Amino acid sequence: MNLVSAVYKTSTEQAEKVAYHFGGKDTTYAEFEDSVSRLASALKGLGVEKGDHVAFLLGNTPHFIISLYATMRIGATAIPVNPLYTPDEITYILRNGDVKAVIALDALLPLVEACVQVFPDVHSYVVCETKPDTVEKMQALPQSVKEKVYSFTQLLAKSEPNVKPDEIDDDETAIILYTSGTTGHPKGAMLTHKNLYSNARDISDYLQFNSKDRVITTLPVFHVFALTVVVNAPLLTSAQLIIVPSFSPKEIFRIGREFQPTVFAGVPTMYNFLYQFSEGDPDDLKSLRLAISGGSSMPVALLHNFEEKFKVQVSEGYGLSEASPVTCFNPLDRGRKAGSIGTNIVNVENKVFNEFGEEVPVGEVGELVVKGPNVMKGYYKMPEETAVTIRDGWLYTGDLARMDEEGYFFIVDRKKDMIIVGGFNVYPREVEEVFYSNPGVLEAAVVGIPDPNLGEEVLAYVVLKDKSITVDNLHEFCKKHLVKYKCPKEIILLDEIPKNTTGKILRRNLKDQALSRT
Numbered sequence: 001m002n003l004v005s006a007v008y009k010t011s012t013e014q015a016e017k018v019a020y021h022f023g024g025k026d027t028t029y030a031e032f033e034d035s036v037s038r039l040a041s042a043l044k045g046l047g048v049e050k051g052d053h054v055a056f057l058l059g060n061t062p063h064f065i066i067s068l069y070a071t072m073r074i075g076a077t078a079i080p081v082n083p084l085y086t087p088d089e090i091t092y093i094l095r096n097g098d099v100k101a102v103i104a105l106d107a108l109l110p111l112v113e114a115c116v117q118v119f120p121d122v123h124s125y126v127v128c129e130t131k132p133d134t135v136e137k138m139q140a141l142p143q144s145v146k147e148k149v150y151s152f153t154q155l156l157a158k159s160e161p162n163v164k165p166d167e168i169d170d171d172e173t174a175i176i177l178y179t180s181g182t183t184g185h186p187k188g189a190m191l192t193h194k195n196l197y198s199n200a201r202d203i204s205d206y207l208q209f210n211s212k213d214r215v216i217t218t219l220p221v222f223h224v225f226a227l228t229v230v231v232n233a234p235l236l237t238s239a240q241l242i243i244v245p246s247f248s249p250k251e252i253f254r255i256g257r258e259f260q261p262t263v264f265a266g267v268p269t270m271y272n273f274l275y276q277f278s279e280g281d282p283d284d285l286k287s288l289r290l291a292i293s294g295g296s297s298m299p300v301a302l303l304h305n306f307e308e309k310f311k312v313q314v315s316e317g318y319g320l321s322e323a324s325p326v327t328c329f330n331p332l333d334r335g336r337k338a339g340s341i342g343t344n345i346v347n348v349e350n351k352v353f354n355e356f357g358e359e360v361p362v363g364e365v366g367e368l369v370v371k372g373p374n375v376m377k378g379y380y381k382m383p384e385e386t387a388v389t390i391r392d393g394w395l396y397t398g399d400l401a402r403m404d405e406e407g408y409f410f411i412v413d414r415k416k417d418m419i420i421v422g423g424f425n426v427y428p429r430e431v432e433e434v435f436y437s438n439p440g441v442l443e444a445a446v447v448g449i450p451d452p453n454l455g456e457e458v459l460a461y462v463v464l465k466d467k468s469i470t471v472d473n474l475h476e477f478c479k480k481h482l483v484k485y486k487c488p489k490e491i492i493l494l495d496e497i498p499k500n501t502t503g504k505i506l507r508r509n510l511k512d513q514a515l516s517r518t
Contacts, residue, residue: 249273
């Protein structure tokens with residue numbers, strides 16, 4: 001069994017049930033299956049063969065989900081790409097990923113035109129119409145470009161819906177996800193059909209997804225967190241997706257009132273915005289049975305504040321692209337622990353190793369390692385990096401963690417983000433937690449910068465909710481809660497902390513900004 005055959009089975013058995021809602025329109029599982037089959041037929045007609053790579057420059061629209069399942073259905077490999085990436089970033093992925101076809105939003109039509117000239121090996125570009133003048137603009141393209149550009153809508157209309165799922169080996173690559181990384185070019189994590197199916201199945205069971213669930217899909221679907229938790233897992237259980245093009249607190253509360261959603265998944269930044277939204281009525285989200293947080297650690301103060309205001313338990317989990325992504329989650333059948341990423345999900349094993357590859361005692365900090373059917377087959381065209389990341393069957397995550405006596409794991413920090421002040425380890429998250437415990441602070445991010453005497457020093461960036469608070473006030477607050485070497489030497493006030501499209505704080509940008517001042 002794989003995702004393609006499992007969702008096909010759901011679509012035939014639950015044909016009249018709503019698969020997703022988007023733009024004021026419901027689409028049934030039968031209609032979804034019809035579109036997937038038609039696009040699969042169209043892709044074959046364009047010359048996309050088993051094993052070919054198809055890149056998606058798509059956001060949160062049905063085009064993405066239809067394209068994903070159509071591509072996998074014919075045995076091709078999907079490469080989701082953030083459509084907000086710069087042309088240079090997109091160019092790297094298209095070239096490194098040996099892409100043969102591209103499916104893109106119409107807003108990127110100028111980029112598509114440029115790519116036709118740059119990438120002769122890309123034989124087809126499918127443009128997804130979201131605006132009424134898109135077809136007209138496509139017709140105005142130079143003839144040499146038009147020969148490779150096709151309309152998504154027209155392809156579906158002209159194709160026959162008769163493509164059943166191909167026979168696919170479990171170990172064939174279903175998706176290549178390019179991880180952002182901390183340095184250098186992104187690496188393409190190759191996830192197999194077995195990886196994707198096992199993780200979607202196991203997290204669906206763990207979180208008790210069912211056919212009555214209505215899942216808010218506002219996390220970027222090109223990111224692996226959303227792909228598994230709010231797309232693949234719900235589709236396996238014939239749940240309904242409520243597709244939201246982009247996150248907006250106002251829109252989430254409107255959806256809450258109108259659709260009575262049962263599941264919301266977001267990153268801590270989203271929870272902070274929902275909590276701080278002055279117009280938000282907690283009653284609008286009273287239908288939620290489950291609130292999921294991932295992507296980065298949620299400050300404990302925010303977690304408690306959100307739960308108290310909205311009367312719903314927030315369950316944190318953990319994952320990474322290389323593990324499809326989920327490895328840990330706070331269980332629903334017993335108490336969750338604030339600040340913890342939870343326990344092993346079924347079929348996945350997490351451990352904490354020291355630098356010698358040995359498991360450390362309970363309570364000690366080391367690197368989190370993972371083993372299970374969800375672990376990637378490797379990085380595309382990067383055997384050396386693969387060998388460093390996967391050793392003796394264990395995936396080395398690069399995250400520092402500890403495990404308590406009950407098997408709950410706690411992320412201490414990114415291994416590469418740890419700050420060493422005069423020989424003492426300082427974990428940015430620990431300092432950030434102190435800032436978040438101050439009711440006048442909206443956001444905080446901590447980085448380490450070079451110091452000639454101590455090796456490194458702590459630098460904090462803070463966004464204030466209470467504008468009457470001064471930097472001196474914040475320094476005094478830190479001194480009350482932190483040992484001296486953990487206290488920031490400098491605190492910089494910002495109007496906004498830079499984040500990527502998934503809401504993760506861009507520490508490297510902040511660090512570069514700090515270093516540029518010296």
